[in-house]
Amino acid sequence: MRAILLSLVLATLPAFADLDYRLQPRQVAENTWVLVGSTDNFSRDNGGNIVNTAFIVSEAGVVVIDTGPSLRYGQALRRAIARVTDRPVAQVLLTHHHPDHALGNQAFADVPIAALAHTREQLAEEGDALAENLYRMVGDWMRGTQVHLPTLTSEPGLHVFGSHRLRLLAMAGHSRADLAILDETTGVLFAGDLLFHDRAPTTPHSPGLDVWQEDLARLQVLPWKIVVPGHGPVSEDATPFEQTRDYLGWLDTLLGDSAAAGLDMTEVIDAPIPQRFEPLSLTRYELVRSVSHLYPRYERARMARIER
Amino acid sequence: MRRIVLCLALLAASNAVLALEPGPDPVPSVMWEFYRKQWIKDEPYRFDARVKVVAPPFAEDARQVPLLVDARGLPGRVRRIIAWAELNPLPMIFDYQPGPEVSPLLALRIRIEQATPLRAAAQTEDGVWHVGSSLIDAAGGGCTAPSVARAQPDWEQRLGQVLGARHARDGLQRLRVEVSHPMDNGLQSGIPEFFIEQADLFDGQGQPLATLRLFPAVSENPNLSFESRTSGPTRLELRDNNGNPFQAVLE
Helix, strand or coil: CHHHHHHHHHHCCHHHHCCCCCCCCEEEECCEEEECCCCCCCCCCCCCCCCCEEEEEECCEEEEECCECCHHHHHHHHHHHHHHCCCCEEEEECCCCCHHHHCCHHHHCCCCEEECHHHHHHHHHHHHHHHHHHHHHHHHHHCCCCCCCCCEECCCEEEEECCEEEEEEEECCCCCCEEEEEECCCCEEEEEEEEECCECCCCCCCCCHHHHHHHHHHHHCCCCCEEEEEECCCECCCHHHHHHHHHHHHHHHHHHHHHHCCCCHHHHHCCCCCHHHCCCECHHHHHHHHHHHHHHHHHHHCCEECEC | CHHHHHHHHHHHHHHHHHCCCCCCCCCCCCCHHHHHHHHHCCCCEEECCCCEEECCCEECCCCCEEEEEECCCCCCCEEEEEEEECCCCCCEEEEEEECCCECCEEEEEECCCCCEEEEEEEEECCCCEEEEEEEEEECCCCCCCCCHHHHCCCHHHHCCCEEEEEEEECCEEEEEEEECCCCECCCCCCCCCECEEEEEEECCCCCEEEEEEECCCECCCCEEEEEECCCCCEEEEEEECCCCEEEEEEC
16 A cells, blocks of 8 residues: 555656756867757756757866856766866866756855856846746746856857867847857857757847847857857858848838837737748747847937927 | 506616626626626626637736727727626726717736636627636736836836827728836735726817726836827827826827
8 A cells, every 4th residue: 555655646746857958969070069959948758958058178177158047957067077088177167157058056155157247247137036946937946956167258259178269259139148069169159048940039138139240240250160050050051040040121111111100019019920030949939038128229220399 | 556567667677687688798707797797787788799809719918918999899889898807816907988079999018917707898888798718728827927017127218108199091090109107006015006907098178089998907107008089189198096197198
């Protein structure tokens, strides 16, 4: 009888039994590995593994690009790195302050973690609130996760790690402080969330879609061979650029035209989404969010002072 | 005898009203009966999908949740619409009385404290309340989050500034305004209630077009959309609960 009870209890607890990200590093260039996350939304099934992280195994140690959504992810990333190389982690580079990219920091507390100056400010100010929201969305995967702030400021320019020459570029279009990294040795461009691939871009901290478009124009002409977007599959061609620029261009036009027609937010949220964006996941969800983030600016641009 | 007949007649009449079948509540909630008794009282009502309560499925920013109430689909004139967020600590949103020249439609932004049913009850001239409903999900905290407007150093200089635009749409006029005001709801420690409570529309001749009472569930820097049949200048008269009057004219 007790055995039956025990097995019944165990049968009701599958969700607690298996919180394993099963990270599989994929080699995309010499010494260069990417952990490609899902293009779905945060959920209790994926534990927030909706993000791409990466690492470069240089002669001067391993350079890690982003740490993922949780302490548990950070630890899994660290084990995945150890399966590939026995070299120590030399440095973490954060692309920006969003929780899915920076909440694995705790697992790298023993190494320097670098981020752009404004990213450091954003994480200090908003990190706790962003982490709290992830706890709500993915639950127990987050257990023990706390914001661990970067310890170094990333300066734009050339940074050499062994034979890898990393060009750091400070941009702003996605989150007001976005670090893009071009490995001039391998031609791999780590674009962070300036690029989305097969997933609708997110806009919560964007200073403006025009700023983002300028960043993308600057990035696209760099001498890259392989591009690693912040979300979605790695690409050897310009598809992620084309998708992101097309989507942001459409969004900009939609918001501008809607404001000119006097539409309210609820009406813009309902706008038809062109069929060409069908391969992108989460378009309606992100449109709801983007209207909330961006529409007030478009509305005000169409209004005049009328008080007497 | 005449008195008995009268009593019977009255009884029959009240029965007819009581007999109005409200139908099933599309978003059952524990607070429905409480607020129905408070605002609809014992007047006849029915749940009615022709009163559209349009909001996003989830609140991306719980301090600025867009809400559009549209009762244009009801037959007959709508004399009053009241709206509330049922699980808010301060549920009441607005009490709107559109005149005959103004559509029973209002868009604005609200604060919500948690996932909640949203309700709009539109009363037609026969006295019946038609209740539209929807449900919104939220991470929460919109009512207790500090005001963004107040954190800006020069907010007092901008108090009562009004931005506006008029758009011709489907033969009607869409009137849009945004008013600079912190709309303090009293839930912030040390900051008393300070909000715009009245926003009335008048035509060029000074005739009233619509009367709107606002409540502190309305977001800071209220953003309002009206729909009107009149094309001349429209005057907006606002007053906050401290008695500050503000005026604006849409030409």
